[in-house]
Amino acid sequence: MALIRALPVEYTSLRHTLLLDDSLTLDKLQDIFVSLENQPGASPPVPALSNAATSLSCTxxxxxxxxxxxxxxxxxxxxxxxxxxxxxxxxxRSNKSRNKQEASQASNDTSRTQGTPQESAGAATVSAGCALALSSSADRSTWLASPAAANWNTDTGASAHMTPHRHWFRSYSPHNVPIRFANSHIVYSAGLGSVVFQPASRGGVLPPAVVLHDVLHVPAL
Structure with a gap:
């Protein structure tokens, strides 16, 4: 725009024409200036304008x-x-699709290797030691109402702490594993969590409570 307005007075008509040309580019304007410069009788300012156009620098x-x-x-x-x-x-997108396929394949492989709980019971069974499952609901109700149901029994044959009392748990999460009793009967745990065990007093002194972690909740115990 400044180059066009700098044209001498004798190029007023050309100036107006160039200002109205929406398609005018710097290259086109430079060509016009060079053409004017080469015309016979061109005024001195025209070469200066051509040099000014040539001296532009790209940022x-x-x-x-x-x-x-x-x-x-x-x-x-x-x-x-x-x-x-x-x-x-x-x-x-390619990586995302590949990761999705790998995750799906891994899930399918896991499902095939795990099988049903009964199928995997022999390999993943937790031992209940000498404990037995009560055969009838009547026997179970009677036992749960007895003082013995509140006792913790030491059994070196058991591979984990376990209890049928859901209300004893301070923390709890669902957890299903097969458990083999002394008579080879297999039941399944319902959950896993922490239980606070209060030892009996000795000589009138109550020992501090003990927190048992990873206790299995076994309703059929």
């Missing part, structure tokens, strides 16, 4: 002779950046 590549909006280096860099972003998006 992107720091080269002279063109502006940033006409910079081919900038256009190439923009194209490469778009191609890189497209490649990154494609790689991300």
């Amino acid at each position: 992107f590549c720091s080269r002279s002779g063109h502006s940033e909006d006409q910079c081919y280096a900038k256009r190439d860099a923009s194209v490469k950046a778009k191609e890189q972003r497209a490649a990154q998006r494609s790689q991300y």
Whole structure:
């Protein structure tokens, strides 16, 4: 715009024409100036305008002779950046799809190897030592109402602490594992958690409570 307005007075008509040209570019304007410069009888200011156009410096590549909006280096860099972003998006989608397939395959493999609880009971059974399961609900109700039901029994044959009392647990989470009794009968635990055990007093002194962790809740015990 400044170059056009700097045209001498004798180029007033050309100035108006150029200002109305929406498709005018710096290269086109420079060509016009060079053409005017080469015309016979061109006024001295015209070469100065041509030199001014030539001395423009690009703010992107720091080269002279063109502006940033006409910079081919900038256009190439923009194209490469778009191609890189497209490649990154494609790689991300490919990795996401592969991870999903691997997770699905791992889940299927786990399901095939685990089998049903009855099938895996022999390999993953927790031993209840000498404990037995009560055969009838009447016997079970009678036993739970007795003082013995509140006792903790020491059994070196048992591989884990276990109790039928759900209300004893201070912390609790569902946990299902097969448990083999002394008569080879197998039942399943319902949960796992922590139980606070209060030892009986000795000589009028009450020992501190003990927290038992990883206690199995076995309703059929």
